Amino acid sequence: MLRTTRILILLLLIAIPTTIITLVKLNKTGELYDKQMGVLSNQIGTKRLNSDPNSKNLSIPKDALADLEGKAVMGKLVNETLRADLGRSTWYVLHVMASRYPKDPTETEKALADTFITSLSFLYPCGDCAIHFQRHLKKNPAQLSSRNDFEQWLCALHNVVNKFLKKPIFDCSTVHDKYDCGCGPDLVRYDPSEDTPANRDIKL
């Protein structure tokens, strides 16, 4: 009996400090987690601020991309079917975007488009295509001063890729008609607060 009591006391002597040490460690981990989350939410907060449409400072600072110089975020895309499907879909989005881009974009709209194109050249999910895209952008930066500039620059970019892949060259004088949705030239800058049935009737 005495022996059992001694063993129990010994176990308690070991267990109590171990529990205290573990609790302190857990608390520290929690503090670290809170710290990291704080930094993260600050970063997200900063990004949100930069995404404010009223902000003029939307372009990605060149040195922010220095560690990605000459690299793509995604790996090489070896599946030819996926590579072609991805290409067709992406070109379609880009050409329709250019055909609906404002004729007289604001500085903020130009910066948004520039940031989008730059980001796509790093994030395009075919890594080797993304590298070609970046090289082209370096030599021929996106022309975003007007709808026509965007459409023609993009058409020329697509033709560079066509030439590289030995595909037919597209006649860029027809590009607007090909991707025009027929929605009318003034349907830009959608504001949900103005999208009332009465306004809709007037616009139509």
Ligand SMILES: Cc1cc2nc3c(=O)[nH]c(=O)nc-3n(C[C@H](O)[C@H](O)[C@H](O)COP(=O)(O)OP(=O)(O)OC[C@H]3O[C@@H](n4cnc5c(N)ncnc54)[C@H](O)[C@@H]3O)c2cc1C
């Ligand atoms: C930014 C980018 C870079 C790419 N880089 C590579 C690469 O390095 N290597 C690779 O293997 N693939 C690349 N691709 C994919 C490649 O361009 C094609 O999308 C893919 O090979 C499928 O070709 P496709 O013949 O179906 O027609 P696509 O070239 O996808 O074109 C789709 C349709 O667009 C129309 N079109 C053609 N040319 C033009 C033009 N100049 N302007 C407007 N419309 C046009 C035609 O009607 C055509 O049928 C890239 C795609 C993108 C978006």
